[in-house]
Amino acid sequence: MSKVRGILKQIGSFLSRLRFERQLVRRIQRRTVTQEHLTDADSLVFSQTVQESIESRKPFISIVPLNTVPDDVLQRLERAISRTLDIETEITPPLDLAFAFDSSRNQYNSTVILTRLLEILPDGAFKILGVTNVDLFIPILTFVFGEAQLNGAAAVVSMYRMENELYGLPRDERNLQDRLTKELFHELGHTFGLLHCDDYDCVMHASTYAEEIDLKSDSFCASCYEWVSSILADK
Amino acid sequence: MNKKDIGILIVDDEPSVRNSLSKWFEEDGYRVGSANDAADAQRKLQEGRWDIVFLDIKLPGMDGVELQKRIKEIDPHIITIMITAYASVDTAVRSLKEGAFDYVTKPIDPDYLTHLVNNAVRQQQLTIENIQLREQITKLHKFDEIICESSQMEKVLELAKMVAPTDTTVMIRGESGVGKELVARLIHANSKRRYFPFVPVNCGGMAESLLESEFFGHEKGAFTGAEYQRKGKLEMADGGTLFLDEVGNVSMKTQMDLLRTLETKQFTRLGGNKVINVDFRVVCATNKNLEFAIEEGTFREDFYYRLNVFTIFIPPLRERPADIPPLAEHFVQKYAISMNKNITGISDEAMEMLKRHHWPGNVRELANAIERAVVIEPGPLLRKEDLPIQIVQKSESPQLESLEAVEKAHIQYILEKTDRNISQAARTLKIDRVTLYSKIKKYGLK
Numbered sequence: 189m190s191k192v193r194g195i196l197k198q199i200g201s202f203l204s205r206l207r208f209e210r211q212l213v214r215r216i217q218r219r220t221v222t223q224e225h226l227t228d229a230d231s232l233v234f235s236q237t238v239q240e241s242i243e244s245r246k247p248f249i250s251i252v253p254l255n256t257v258p259d260d261v262l263q264r265l266e267r268a269i270s271r272t273l274d275i276e277t278e279i280t281p282p283l284d285l286a287f288a289f290d291s292s293r294n295q296y297n298s299t300v301i302l303t304r305l306l307e308i309l310p311d312g313a314f315k316i317l318g319v320t321n322v323d324l325f326i327p328i329l330t331f332v333f334g335e336a337q338l339n340g341a342a343a344v345v346s347m348y349r350m351e352n353e354l355y356g357l358p359r360d361e362r363n364l365q366d367r368l369t370k371e372l373f374h375e376l377g378h379t380f381g382l383l384h385c386d387d388y389d390c391v392m393h394a395s396t397y398a399e400e401i402d403l404k405s406d407s408f409c410a411s412c413y414e415w416v417s418s419i420l421a422d423k
Numbered sequence: 424m425n426k427k428d429i430g431i432l433i434v435d436d437e438p439s440v441r442n443s444l445s446k447w448f449e450e451d452g453y454r455v456g457s458a459n460d461a462a463d464a465q466r467k468l469q470e471g472r473w474d475i476v477f478l479d480i481k482l483p484g485m486d487g488v489e490l491q492k493r494i495k496e497i498d499p500h501i502i503t504i505m506i507t508a509y510a511s512v513d514t515a516v517r518s519l520k521e522g523a524f525d526y527v528t529k530p531i532d533p534d535y536l537t538h539l540v541n542n543a544v545r546q547q548q549l550t551i552e553n554i555q556l557r558e559q560i561t562k563l564h565k566f567d568e569i570i571c572e573s574s575q576m577e578k579v580l581e582l583a584k585m586v587a588p589t590d591t592t593v594m595i596r597g598e599s600g601v602g603k604e605l606v607a608r609l610i611h612a613n614s615k616r617r618y619f620p621f622v623p624v625n626c627g628g629m630a631e632s633l634l635e636s637e638f639f640g641h642e643k644g645a646f647t648g649a650e651y652q653r654k655g656k657l658e659m660a661d662g663g664t665l666f667l668d669e670v671g672n673v674s675m676k677t678q679m680d681l682l683r684t685l686e687t688k689q690f691t692r693l694g695g696n697k698v699i700n701v702d703f704r705v706v707c708a709t710n711k712n713l714e715f716a717i718e719e720g721t722f723r724e725d726f727y728y729r730l731n732v733f734t735i736f737i738p739p740l741r742e743r744p745a746d747i748p749p750l751a752e753h754f755v756q757k758y759a760i761s762m763n764k765n766i767t768g769i770s771d772e773a774m775e776m777l778k779r780h781h782w783p784g785n786v787r788e789l790a791n792a793i794e795r796a797v798v799i800e801p802g803p804l805l806r807k808e809d810l811p812i813q814i815v816q817k818s819e820s821p822q823l824e825s826l827e828a829v830e831k832a833h834i835q836y837i838l839e840k841t842d843r844n845i846s847q848a849a850r851t852l853k854i855d856r857v858t859l860y861s862k863i864k865k866y867g868l869k
């Protein structure tokens with residue numbers, strides 16, 4: 189028993205060291221920690237890893253929960269991004285959306301949110317994605333699922349209008365997450381400069397109502413994917 | 424049609440509306456522009472081509488309804504969609520009567536907007552197709568108005584069909600009313616340019632400055648009263664056929680400008696300096712003796728040679744009496760149907776009279792005479808009494824035995840032939856103008 193416990197402890201400390209290492213690398217990448225902050229021991233233990241990561245300082249995508257968004261939702265988004273685009277993500281502390289609230293419409297102005305997101309773009313992040321469950325709008329339209337800066341860094345997406353309950357249907361968490369993932373990729377695609385795609389299966393196909401999101405897949409078609417990966421290759 | 428070929432212009436004084444709509448359509452792949460007031464919008468409309476214009480009903484200066492009217496004047500094919508607040512729906516409905524495609528109330532449901540624009544695009548393409556279709560229908564219609572049994576007309580149609588598929592410039596000659604435009608349309612309909620417009624320009628009876636602007640169009644402010652840019656016929660004919668009717672009436676200066684365009688396939692709008700490229704075929708028509716006009720110095724020789732490549736002469740109706748009965752029957756049928764009258768044909772007596780008439784106004788005169796007769800005849804046959812009185816007098820074709828009668832008839836004939844151009848008629852008759860005037864007065868030839 190004690191032997192098993194000893195092995196588990198070893199594994200545990202190995203994992204925590206690994207986690208610490210990764211965190212450190214990220215903090216260095218984002219320049220929240222510089223090499224000078226490291227203790228001698230730290231630098232001895234991790235110097236090699238740290239050195240490598242500083243040299244390669246991979247850009248990442250910052251994910252910002254706006255108001256409150258469940259952790260599991262955010263983590264599933266992270267996994268989807270890493271699976272599809274092989275990009276690192278980083279979840280920041282939540283941002284309060286009071287500044288974007290329009291009391292006359294009782295909705296949140298997504299364009300205003302985009303502007304704020306750009307201001308808080310972390311060092312080393314090349315995209316910043318706001319995720320929320322409040323009702324978003326742009327001035328001329330009744331609502332939007334999300335908005336992105338075409339060829340820019342910021343995008344925002346909301347699951348508010350994606351919830352089946354809003355349309356008198358029973359809540360469907362799985363479906364909601366799928367819709368959110370698709371629209372997140374869609375808006376992310378816009379930040380890469382992609383326009384709407386005629387391919388009905390492509391995530392860049394425009395969807396103007398919730399059920400329409402279900403009709404498309406959560407992946408880019410070959411040509412849209414090629415476009416995104418050619419941009420990522422330059423990073 | 425590719426979305427990036429479709430231009431959407433957004434006219435609104437609110438930057439947030441402009442920006443959010445622009446972005447929405449940009450992401451959809453459209454070419455997008457915006458303007459913040461009526462003046463800005465008109466400038467944009469002159470600078471480039473726009474297919475769909477979103478217009479705020481309330482604009483500073485000129486309001487949206489007025490602007491939408493102006494846009495329709497500049498180009499009736501532009502689709503206009505009014506943007507309105509709930510309070511101004513009445514105004515929006517009024518703008519529909521002025522030709523707006525639809526209106527949207529702020530804020531717009533995104534799905535509705537998407538469908539609206541899709542419909543607008545479809546409508547626009549339909550309009551383009553409709554124009555071509557309508558033209559084809561008129562062409563077909565005109566086609567069967569080329570009704571003939573005479574060998575002379577058979578020959579004309581044969582020539583027209585032969586030259587049609589080539590891109591050769593064609594000059595159609597013949598007295599007025601013989602159907603020169605119909606033959607021109609027949610040529611266009613049988614050419615490779617048939618899916619592009621057939622653009623007729625009547626060069627007669629228009630002031631020189633107007634005719635110039637008719638041809639070349641003008642930029643805003645090119646002359647007093649030119650408040651907006653206007654597309655000229657040369658531009659409209661791009662890809663198709665430009666039909667210059669009564670080309671003998673074009674002034675020397677405009678002849679020179681036209682000649683230059685025909686040679687370079689380029690021109691500029693009046694008051695502008697942007698070079699516009701055009702590609703069209705020219706078919707022209709004249710009832711004038713152009714050779715005589717050249718001698719006289721009123722028609723440019725180089726322009727003449729440019730136009731007179733392939734000539735088709737349409738003989739006057741009186742020289743092909745075999746065509747009168749089928750044409751007359753055709754017109755009776757046509758007008759009886761359109762006036763909903765039970766007239767089935769023409770009495771023998773009336774037909775005899777028609778055949779004997781001189782028809783100085785040719786097929787057009789015949790059509791007019793029959794139209795009038797159909798109005799007054801209750802049916803079932805068109806009678807001699809129904810035919811306009813002039814015909815009766817002339818068809819009696821009376822005492823031409825006396826020299827005076829012959830002189831009167833001849834002067835009448837020359838006057839018609841020269842389009843009542845006194846100087847030209849006098850020259851042809853080899854008498855001076857004063858003498859001609861006194862003879863006109865004497866014989867009562869108004």
Ligand SMILES: [Zn+2]
Nearest residue numbers: 374384394450
């Ligand atoms: Zn989109």
Ligand SMILES: [Zn+2]
Nearest residue numbers: 385390409412
């Ligand atoms: Zn695609």
